Amino acid sequence: MPAFTATSDKCSRKERRPANSGQSNSQRPLNWSPLKKVYHTIVPSLFAFLTTFSTSTPEPALPSLIEDFGINHTTAILSVSLYTIGLAIGPLFLVPLSETYGRRWIYVTASSSLVAFSAGAGAAHNFAAYLICRFFSGCLGSASIALGAGTISDLWPPGEERAVASLLFVACPFLAPSLGPLVGAYITNAHGGNWRWTQWILVFVGLPIWAMVLLMQETMAPQESHRFSRKMSANPILLPFRMLFSDWIIMALSMHTSFGYAIIFSFFSSFFYVLKNKYGFETREASLCFLGLIIGYFLAIMMFLVMEKTIVGSKRLTSEGRTTPERRLYSGIIGAVLLLVGELWYSLASHWASSWHVLASSGIFVGWGVLELFLSAMTYISHIYPPESVASAIAANGALRYSLGAAFPLFTVQMYEELGSPWASGIFALLSLLLMPIPWLLCKYGERLRRSIVSGLPCEEVPTTVSA
Template sequence: MPDNLRADVEKTVATHGDSKSTTRASSEIGRDNEVTPLPSTAPLDWDSPYDLDNPWNWPMSKRWLGTIVPGALCLLVLTGYHNISTFTASVYAASVYQVSREFHVSITTALLGLSMYVIGLGLGPMFSAPLSEVFGRKMVYFINLPIFLLFTLGAGLAKNIQTLIICRAFAGIFGGPALAVSAGSFVDIWDLKTSGSAVTVQAFATFMGPALGPVVGGYLVQNHGWRWSMYIVLLLGGFLLLPLSLLQESYKPVILTRRALSRGQNLPPKPDPKTALKMIFTITLARPTVMLIKEPIVQAVALYSSFAFAVLFGFFEAYPFVFQRDYKMNLGETGLCFLGIAAGLCAGCGIYLLQDRLCYVPAHKKHNGHPPPEVRMVPAMIGSLLMPVGLFWFAWTAERGVHWVVPIVAGVPFGAGLVLVFLSAVMYILEIYSPLVAASAIASLGLLRYLLAFAFPLFTIRMFEKLGVKWAASIFGFLAVAMMPIPWVFTKWGAKIRGWSRFDAVKG
């Protein structure tokens, strides 16, 4: 054990006990194989609060490796929580018109390559969650990534629209697990309630993928054809296999089980398989559905965050419609227009970190580690003001008589509002529910988010054609205004609303 860590441990223990306790604690941490085998009925746990196998005690370099690599998966490969799945979903958007022409199908049919992929993202985590509970996070990454890449290759080589859509759907299913698993990796390594920087990495990865996908996809499709929007995913996914291999397992039960076996310890009895499967089914599917139907807290935050996410997916089709028709931009130039939203996402992450330092950290200290959960609504209150500003700004400036940079800059307040609302939704859920119920509530958010993201691209083009850019985009703005009161209502009456919960929510 490093000398500085041993000194910190001995200093901490000495503060709360005598020198004999210090010696015992220090020697306990230094032990490796000198552990007395546990009886078969004893639950496995860390040797001490300072156990170096505990990811929370890993060196910072190792913790950030375990944060950045899953974040890169969220950005590039599998996403979310959050991978190429978000990038892959959006990089295809630039391909829609070429796919429509090559396979002689309507734009709506070609858009199924995007929408079915998004449905796959929603379904994938339902299958991956049980696997990660048994085999750990790293194993799920390694199982799903190659299969995801194979179906992406199949989509790139497709000779008809049916093959393309089917391969895209299965690519989403095998890409989606990183949504849940990468979020689990973050929770394994950080206390997300007090680690604002790690939280923003997850949000940044989840939303920057969709924003940057069209930038890359536009020039690839323009210069090399739509199939290269698939091949770039293969290349990036292949590069990620190396850093992924450097990751260490971070899931506590798997770490402890493997360590117990290496030490010759007796393992506690395994739960009945039927009971375990029933619990997993309840957490990942049954309870999330019930919470969407019956739990007002989940209904409100899921609807708001999912709407914001779905509008982003709708813009994948709205931006090409506006900037190619009115500003005569080519595919590559149209993709660059998404940099406004990307800048907004970066600004939103910065705002979140700032308010975390100015609002949440002082409240956390003031209330001895148990601040009112509604403190988490501060970012959403800021985002609720920014999002409609960006939407109406875009709606009423995206026309030939206005310079093209003006509607592009409108993406900044929209992107910032989007990430602030999303982060508030996730963190509020984590604050008010017990861990297992919170897992189901987060699954509810993901389920509704991807259902709406599936639907929005299918009708966005028709809506913009029928109503015109001003009123079609204004509908999004009016919906954002209608949902604006949600974080303010929770801030004012959150305790009362939590009292109505049918689940294990924090009361008072």
Template sequence: MSTTTQIVVSAPTSDFALILNWDEHPGNARNWSSFRKIYTTLIVSVIGFISTLATSIYAPGSDDVAREFSVSLTYSLLPLSCYALGMGFGPMIASPLSETLGRKAVYLTTVPLFAIFILGSGFSKNIHSLCACRFFAGLFGAPGVSIASATIADIIPADKRGMPLAIYYSIPFLGSLTGPMIGAVIVEEKGWRWTQWTTLFIAAAVFPLLGFIQESYRGVLVQRLTKRASVERPAGTTRSKKALLKHFFTTTTSRPIHMLFTEPIVGFVCLYCSFQFALLYTFIVGTPYVFTTTYNFSVSQQSLSFFGLVIGALCATAALIAMDRIIYQPKYLNFRQTTPTLEFPPEHRLYPSMLGSLIIPIGLFTFAWTARPDIHWAIPITAQGVAMLGSMMTYVSANMYMVDTYGPMYGASAAGANSLVRYVLTATFPLFTLQMYQKLGIGWTASLLAFCTVGMVPIPWVFWVWGEKLRGRSRYEKEM
């Protein structure tokens, strides 16, 4: 049964108070046709795929970069880390900017700039220019990942987000895992520069399709509607351009950092999810080393060693969708029937995360002590897939919990904080992963990572028990 609600657009999303029958308004992104919703979700997911593909597609070419520019192997991995660092800082501006100017404006501005710096990376003449171009490519590629989840939250209500967000959050993992597989073939046939140009060609093919998506953020849509209708603003609520600029830099750009350190849900979700993503990049950098030194894999065989991780990621996506349909949706419908006036607790999003937290260490410990010449290579590859299954279930579920907790209004800022921590760790891990494998050995390196995941197992379980109290203390209102 549909209900008509009056929504007051408050100061964070508009400069004046306005009462609208927004639930039934044709301008509401949640009233779009199914085709437009699917198209928008697909396009922003593809942009996210390209952005993360660009991170890891470079990795197989690092040996060639080291030889061409006469630098060490660790130094040759810096462009990978610089891109990840750019991916971390980009959302600090882009996410709150999308809450000020709208999602579409940010997409249309950043994607061409991303392509320009990817082009520059391919033409770089030294390691310094390559690092600089890769950093700015990551900076402008980041919004494709960080604000896409907020876009999906704009157009799909909380109870229907399970499948779209499960698919979307799988994209960064699949993009990062596909990158080395594609990159290895390209490097062997064409050289490392073509890893950059291949990324450029894909981005150029997708960019025109962005022009057909519509603005989805409620605050911006309401502002446009009232301006079009010539609604008079109350006295004292109109801001000058200087005041708006000051508000943006003093409030909205600092919001992700503020949420990171003052909101326990944001802080611990960022910590847990960031480690999962950094773990992914230890596989990206370490897997070729493990299977080359242990099983004498060639360059092309190294790319095949990622199939276990890819299959694990695909199984995680299927498991997330199944758990949404079998567990979350029935509980949601039952809750709506018994208590229709109350909010369905977002903690119900945590079922996959709680299960995944137990699966990750099992996969990592198995990988640690089966990657040996006397054990067939298929066993450690399978163990990697199990670890990736648990890692993705944890990552996606925790992110959906955070989106449901803060909604579209502050969801992009929370995602921006998540991206910052995630990619700072991602930038750091590749620089010491190989040294860890070389000094500690495969068994103890993977075991050390497994022990870290054991220490983080309680995080989703704590949210399940005390999440409601933590949400009650939040300084950030929720917008459904």
């Protein structure tokens, strides 16, 4: 499913029913009251926070898992990796169904499943049962991550309001995994090293969010009666796969953002390894160093808001008083540079730095760069795709992103043990350098890509909804 900027003359001459047909103006989500729209933005953001918070919370409790179940470190890491694989798989099946049958019932099912399987994982008496509950908790709860992007497109028109709403939704899933190890370390220590509390805390946090989800209303408008919608509904599950492997824009952005996200997951393992072995930190002390990532996230948010207001949203920069979607990639160009700086800093500091402060500071640039990349990519996607396919575009991105996030922790520690901290971090820096031109290339050729794809499509695949 490619990006769209215009419809052909042949298509435009066809009579089509207006969007949201069958609904009065007041019933359409775009025309809801501001308070109602804010509520339906905050709840998916909190749900996405809970979903991603669960990815890294068990990380500090791995020694407890190893002792309790008699397993090795690589096997224990599966508690993180299988959950993350569930996050990659789930949206590919759940999100396209929401675009055909509605979003609310999937939100309710997903939030109920996440809380229930987290409770099951906390009560598990063998490692196999624990892993099964972790996988299904991630798989069925994963809809929140990609579904929220579609919900925001349902509620907010293209422009500054949608950008701010998207910022909130994107920031929550990034903030959560970095807080997970910190919360997991302290709650495990407070309960005598009992790993089960890393799951009970998810239940306690999840129940209020689940109650808020129950109060949500449907935001997905009835499907329009044109051929595009009928074709999309006929093959809803195939849409994210098609986007990931045939759309150059989605493919390129997914590669870059997925690598950045995987770097964050590798940090969870490598930080613990380096800080414990070089500086003699214990688990709680090491987890505090993840605050550098969080500082970087807030810097990314501030930069994004400033650029959205001054560069992207400036009407003086266009003759027609409208911005182009590719301007939303400017912050991604900066983010790519910051990510490379952070990786080089981490590589050098892990070998030469005598103070742990220097090493921990590298996380600021890594977090700043990764979130800047992701904010740029997600807002760009939400502005070039019609609302009825935004969630599938995000699901396609998430499939690759969480697959890499699941894989990287499985070999990070072994990589640092075999190569040493400077060389292992240097490899990640080299990959950052190779991927750095992607947002610049899309900024330069993105409009041409969108137009060439649209011109080659048969009429029935061109949607009526066009985003600025």
